[in-house]
Amino acid sequence: MDVLTQNFSLYARGFLGTLELTVYASLLALALGFVMAACRVSPVGSLRALGTVWVTVLRNTPLTLLFFAVVLGLPRFGLVLPFQLFAVLALGCYTSAFICEVLRSGINTVPVGQGEAARSLGMSFGQTLGGIVLPQAFRSVIPPIGSTLIALAKNSAIAGAFSVTELLGTYKPLNEMGYGIVWTFVWIAVGYLIITLAISGLFHVLEKRYGAAR
Amino acid sequence: MAVDSLIELRGVNKYYGQSHVLQDIDLTVSRGEVVVVIGPSGSGKSTLCRTVNRLETIESGRILIDGRPLPEEGRGLARLRAEVGMVFQSFNLFAHRTVLANVSLAQIKVRGRKKEDADRRSLRLLDRVGLASQADKLPAQLSGGQQQRVAIARALAMDPKVMLFDEPTSALDPEMINEVLEVMRQLAREGMTMVVVTHEMGFARSAANRVVFMADGRIVEDRTPDDFFTAPESERARDFLSKILKH
Numbered sequence: 001m002d003v004l005t006q007n008f009s010l011y012a013r014g015f016l017g018t019l020e021l022t023v024y025a026s027l028l029a030l031a032l033g034f035v036m037a038a039c040r041v042s043p044v045g046s047l048r049a050l051g052t053v054w055v056t057v058l059r060n061t062p063l064t065l066l067f068f069a070v071v072l073g074l075p076r077f078g079l080v081l082p083f084q085l086f087a088v089l090a091l092g093c094y095t096s097a098f099i100c101e102v103l104r105s106g107i108n109t110v111p112v113g114q115g116e117a118a119r120s121l122g123m124s125f126g127q128t129l130g131g132i133v134l135p136q137a138f139r140s141v142i143p144p145i146g147s148t149l150i151a152l153a154k155n156s157a158i159a160g161a162f163s164v165t166e167l168l169g170t171y172k173p174l175n176e177m178g179y180g181i182v183w184t185f186v187w188i189a190v191g192y193l194i195i196t197l198a199i200s201g202l203f204h205v206l207e208k209r210y211g212a213a214r
Numbered sequence: 215m216a217v218d219s220l221i222e223l224r225g226v227n228k229y230y231g232q233s234h235v236l237q238d239i240d241l242t243v244s245r246g247e248v249v250v251v252i253g254p255s256g257s258g259k260s261t262l263c264r265t266v267n268r269l270e271t272i273e274s275g276r277i278l279i280d281g282r283p284l285p286e287e288g289r290g291l292a293r294l295r296a297e298v299g300m301v302f303q304s305f306n307l308f309a310h311r312t313v314l315a316n317v318s319l320a321q322i323k324v325r326g327r328k329k330e331d332a333d334r335r336s337l338r339l340l341d342r343v344g345l346a347s348q349a350d351k352l353p354a355q356l357s358g359g360q361q362q363r364v365a366i367a368r369a370l371a372m373d374p375k376v377m378l379f380d381e382p383t384s385a386l387d388p389e390m391i392n393e394v395l396e397v398m399r400q401l402a403r404e405g406m407t408m409v410v411v412t413h414e415m416g417f418a419r420s421a422a423n424r425v426v427f428m429a430d431g432r433i434v435e436d437r438t439p440d441d442f443f444t445a446p447e448s449e450r451a452r453d454f455l456s457k458i459l460k461h
Contacts, residue, residue, distance in 0.1 A: 119292070120267055121295065121369070122293060122295045122296025127323050127324075
């Protein structure tokens with residue numbers, strides 16, 4: 001208990017760091033995943049190819065490697081950003097590939113006839129996707145999107161290795177100060193649990209409210 | 215060729231892989247005409263119906279709607295589809311929206327009508343198909359026959375020049391078929407141009423100007439209902455009729 005009370009501000013800073021990474025990267029992943037899913041089901045061949053390449057590259061790259069690519073690679077092209085922003089970019093892009101595939105599988109659960117009916121009424125691709133298909137797809141993708149965002153929250157720990165303030169990284173200074181390793185990690189775990197359980201709770205509510213009735 | 219042709223298909227061919235599902239189809243539908251397409255399953259009649267608003271693409275040939283060639287994918291095609299109403303075998307009402315919203319949605323999004331105007335018009339159309347009282351329900355709360363009548367109202371809400379019916383009664387319980395056919399008969403009486411793929415021979419006899427009989431991807435006969443039902447010319451049509459009219 002001492003390790004928490006005596007170093008509360010250190011823990012709090014780490015916790016907030018992880019929370020910020022999770023929230024910003026989630027928003028980026030959801031937005032990018034949405035765009036890429038739209039690309040993958042679009043009638044335009046080049047957009048479909050873009051979506052496929054995006055998913056294939058990002059989903060199959062180890063996240064740590066992606067962090068290296070972003071943190072070491074982008075500055076070579078003159079793009080120098082704070083480390084935290086790099087981390088959000090890497091995490092968000094990586095997770096967007098998974099979100100894209102979840103959304104796409106949701107889109108595939110909507111019967112083809114729904115889209116055909118919308119198109120036969122003269123609705124454009126965007127109107128059909130946004131007004132008819134996605135709202136129905138949304139109901140079935142709530143649980144897997146929740147899981148993906150929980151994975152994102154935990155993956156954010158990798159950012160600690162790249163000089164970003166986040167929860168897992170707090171063990172290093174605490175360790176150097178001589179605190180016992182077990183309790184240090186117990187409180188770190190509690191911090192992650194607060195975030196991941198909050199995400200589960202949020203998606204539980206969403207599912208209750210919008211989920212497919214059965 | 216008739217000057218007032220609304221739909222014109224010239225030498226249309228379509229393949230699914232190896233199978234040649236539409237073979238050199240020529241068909242003209244004039245304004246105000248009701249054309250019923252019949253034939254055994256797998257003869258290509260549904261596919262034919264769906265090529266007219268490009269839900270199915272074709273490999274060769276030409277399709278003209280109101281004198282203009284069917285546009286490629288894009289805005290032009292969306293505009294054209296708004297002019298061509300379509301009713302599906304499986305209704306395809308938007309499952310997440312109310313009956314009223316189903317009928318109003320495309321009026322608002324495609325025709326740019328104000329919501330109140332669209333809803334007023336939707337209610338009039340729903341009243342016409344006898345369903346104004348169901349406006350606030352979800353499609354799943356209606357019977358099949360009611361859903362199909364909503365689907366007809368939804369298509370009519372766009373003020374289409376022509377209505378395509380792709381087996382509109384094939385998924386219905388027998389007792390509900392008539393309520394849908396009655397709406398279609400009324401439309402035909404009012405002079406709507408209609409292409410109807412169906413197995414309802416009674417409807418073909420009473421409402422059609424022409425019967426098109428298809429088999430194996432070809433149009434085998436294209437005649438008035440009286441001629442077709444009393445004296446089919448081809449062996450294929452005689453065989454088909456003998457099988458379905460026996461009972």
